[in-house]
Structure formats: structure tokens, C-alpha cells
Amino acid sequence: MPTLHIDHLNKSFGDNRALNDMTFSVNPGEIYGFVGSNGAGKSTTMRIALGVLSADSGQVRFDDTPMNDDIRRRIGYMPEERGLYGKEGIADQLTYFGRLHGMSGKSAHDSATSLLEQLGLGERAGDKLDDLSLGNQQRVQLAASLIHEPELLILDEPFSGLDPVAVEVMSRMLTERARQGVPVIFSSHQLDLVQRLSDRVGIVARGSMVTEGTVDELRMSGPVRFEVHTPARGWYPEGTQLVSETDHGVVLETADPANDQQILQAAIAAGPVHAFTRLIPDLTDLFREVIAA
Numbered sequence: 001m002p003t004l005h006i007d008h009l010n011k012s013f014g015d016n017r018a019l020n021d022m023t024f025s026v027n028p029g030e031i032y033g034f035v036g037s038n039g040a041g042k043s044t045t046m047r048i049a050l051g052v053l054s055a056d057s058g059q060v061r062f063d064d065t066p067m068n069d070d071i072r073r074r075i076g077y078m079p080e081e082r083g084l085y086g087k088e089g090i091a092d093q094l095t096y097f098g099r100l101h102g103m104s105g106k107s108a109h110d111s112a113t114s115l116l117e118q119l120g121l122g123e124r125a126g127d128k129l130d131d132l133s134l135g136n137q138q139r140v141q142l143a144a145s146l147i148h149e150p151e152l153l154i155l156d157e158p159f160s161g162l163d164p165v166a167v168e169v170m171s172r173m174l175t176e177r178a179r180q181g182v183p184v185i186f187s188s189h190q191l192d193l194v195q196r197l198s199d200r201v202g203i204v205a206r207g208s209m210v211t212e213g214t215v216d217e218l219r220m221s222g223p224v225r226f227e228v229h230t231p232a233r234g235w236y237p238e239g240t241q242l243v244s245e246t247d248h249g250v251v252l253e254t255a256d257p258a259n260d261q262q263i264l265q266a267a268i269a270a271g272p273v274h275a276f277t278r279l280i281p282d283l284t285d286l287f288r289e290v291i292a293a
Contacts, residue, residue: 001028001029001151001152001181001182001183002028002062002063002065002151002152002183003025003026003027003028003062003063003183004025004026004049004060004061004062004152004183004185005025005059005060005061005062005063006022006023006024006025006045006049006058006060007023007058007059007060007061008021008022008023008057008058008059009021009022009023009045009048009055009057009058009059009060010022010055010056010057010058011041011044011048011053011055011056011207012056017206017207018041018044018207019041019044019045019048019055019058019207019208020041020206020207020208021058021208022041022045022058022204022207022208022209023058023209024202024209024212026152026183026184026185027183028181028182028183029178029179029180029181029182029183030178030183030184030199030200031174031175031178031184031186031197031198031199031200032183032184032185032186032198032199032200032201032202033186033187033188033194033195033197033198033200033201033202034046034185034186034187034201034202034204035187035188035189035191035194035201035202035203035204035283035287036187036203036204036205036291037205037291040204040205040206040207041204041206041207041208042156042187042204043080043156043187044207045204046077046154046156046185046187048060049067049075049154050072050075050077050154051067051069051072062152073101073102073148074148074150074151074152075150075151075152075153075154076145076146076147076148076150076152076153076154077145077153077154077155078141078142078144078145078153078154078155078156078158079156080156080157080160080187082137082138082141083141084129084137084140084141084144085129086128086129086130087128087129087130088128088129089125089126089127089128090116090121090124090125090126090127090128090129090132090140090143091109091112091113091116091125091126093129093144094108094111094112094115094116094140094143094144094147095108095109095112096108097144097147097148098111098112098147098148101147101148102148103147103148108147108148111147111148111149112125112143112147113125115143115146115147116140116143118169118173119139119140119142119143119169119173120139120169121136121139121140121143124136134161135161135162135163135166136166138158138160138161138162138166139166139169139170142155142158142170142173146173146177150182151182152182152183152184153174153177153182153183153184153185153186154185154186155174155184155185155186155187156186156187157187157188157189158170158174158186158188159186159188159190159193160188160189167193171193171196171197174186174197175197178199191282191283191284191287192282192283192284194283195215195282195283195284198215199214200212200213200214200215201213201214201215201218201283203218203286203287203290203291205290205291210290210291211290215283218283218286219280219281219282219283219286220280221286222280222281222285222286222289223253223281223289224253224254224255224256224257224259224278225243225251225252225253225254225278225279226251226252226254226260226263226276226277226278226279227249227250227251227275227276227277227278227279228249228250228251228252228263228264228267228273228275228276229248229249229273229274229275229276230249230250230267230270230271230272230273230274231249231271231272232267232270232271232272233245233250234270235266235267235269235270235271236250236252236263236266237259237262237263237266239254239255239256239259239262240252240253240254240259240263241253241254248274249274249275251279257278260278263276264276
């Protein structure tokens with residue numbers, strides 16, 4: 001499978017700079033979490049990749065080939081604004097979308113039937129979309145993006161409004177596609193889910209990529225803080241900063257994680273130590289700090 005390259009994209013809408021040198025890549029078999037506040041540029045980036053919008057400058061490539069209509073037919077796209085037909089049967093319209101991607105009628109029908117079974121909607125295949133709950137409609141939208149066995153998946157807020165069972169079903173299907181070598185990029189405000197599902201994460205703000213890396217890399221790049229459960233106070237060694245203080249103990253920040261033994265020894269010298277832990281921020285905490293900075 002090819003690699004998706006977003007290469008120095010710039011886009012303005014009037015005086016509003018939506019993208020500012022946006023650059024990143026999504027590798028084969030990788031699930032890439034694309035996160036940022038509303039208006040950060042996530043949807044604009046995805047729409048340029050799909051050809052819905054044009055960039056003012058920069059390029060989208062599939063390996064070394066600039067994005068073109070032939071490549072776009074091999075992409076599975078799930079837009080934030082859902083676009084299926086409410087009065088049509090779900091299996092019929094999935095078959096229709098498959099045929100638009102060049103599949104035969106039988107292949108498209110077989111793929112639609114299989115996807116609906118995997119999504120727990122096999123018994124609803126003949127129902128109209130409007131007869132389904134919003135969560136089930138979203139499952140059908142995912143099936144529409146997968147109907148033609150795409151070589152790249154671009155999903156804009158695919159988990160929005162889903163119950164926990166539906167989240168697990170969708171997560172499993174995306175993970176399966178990644179295991180088959182498909183590059184997967186998705187945006188989401190559910191950062192706990194992004195942390196659990198993504199191989200790499202890119203955090204964007206004001207149209208630019210602020211930081212990216214594996215979840216572990218990003219979490220370890222946060223401030224170096226240690227929580228010490230001790231009744232002692234005022235013992236903090238040089239090079240540390242007091243972050244917070246409770247009845248149980250203190251949280252100290254230091255520039256160097258190798259200072260852990262120095263901090264522990266100073267605490268022991270001052271009094272009893274009941275617990276000593278490095279505090280590694282989760283993605284939600286890191287996101288707040290990155291955006292605030």
C-alpha cells in the first residue's frame with residue numbers, strides 16, 4: 001500500500017488562514033490520529049486530500065504520485081457531514097456506491113452484505129436509512145467508505161455520537177484494515193480513544209502541525225513531574241519546582257528525568273516516603289498544554 005503525504009499545504013478563505021504549511025505523512029498499515037480544536041484545519045486538510053477543496057500551494061501525494069482522480073477512486077472517505085440517502089434501502093445504496101467505484105453489481109452487493117453483517121446490521125439491510133438510529137446510520141456511513149476495499153481511509157470524526165458498543169465495532173474494523181496495510185487517518189475530539197487506537201498522533205493548531213509522534217513519544221515529551229507521598233515539606237532539591245501540594249505529599253517538576261534518584265534521596269532524608277511515581281500525562285492533558293502554549 002502507498003504512503004499518503006501532505007506536503008506544505010497552505011489555504012486561505014479571504015483573510016482567514018486555514019492552513020499554514022501543513023505537513024505530515026501516513027504510512028501503510030498505520031492509524032494516524034489527527035487532533036485539534038474546532039477550526040484548527042483538520043477538515044480542510046482532509047477535503048484538500050480528497051479534491052473537494054484546492055490548496056493555494058503545496059501538494060498531496062500518494063507515494064511519489066500527486067493526487068489525481070484515479071487515486072481518489074481508491075480512497076475511502078467518511079465526511080463529518082453525513083451524505084447518504086435517507087429514503088433509500090441501506091443495502092441498495094451501498095451497492096450503488098460500490099458500482100460508482102467501478103465494482104460489478106454482484107461484487108458490490110456481496111461487499112455490502114458482508115459489511116452490514118460485520119457492523120451488526122445484517123437484519124436491517126432492507127431498511128431505509130431514516131428508520132435507523134443515528135448511531136446505526138453512522139455504521140452505514142462507515143460501510144460506504146469501505147465498500148470498494150479502499151487503499152487509503154480518511155475519516156472525519158467517525159466516532160461522533162456513537163455508543164460504546166458501536167465505538168468498539170468501528171475501532172475493530174479500522175484496526176483490521178490497518179493490519180491489511182491500509183493507511184488510516186481519522187480526526188476525533190475523543191482523545192482517550194485517539195490514545196488507545198492510534199499508532200501516531202498529530203496535534204494541529206491554527207492551521208499548522210504543532211507536534212506529532214507515537215502516543216508514547218508525545219506523552220514522554222511532556223513536563224517531567226514526580227509525585228512524592230511524604231509528610232515532609234520544604235526538602236526539595238535544587239533544580240526542581242513545586243507544582244502542587246496536598247495532604248498526601250507534593251508534585252515536583254524537573255528539567256531532567258535522570259534527577260529521579262536525587263529527588264527520591266532528598267525525600268527519604270527529609271522523612272518517610274510512602275510512594276514515589278513519575279507522572280506521565282495522558283493525551284488529553286498533553287493536548288491542553290500544547291494548545292495553551
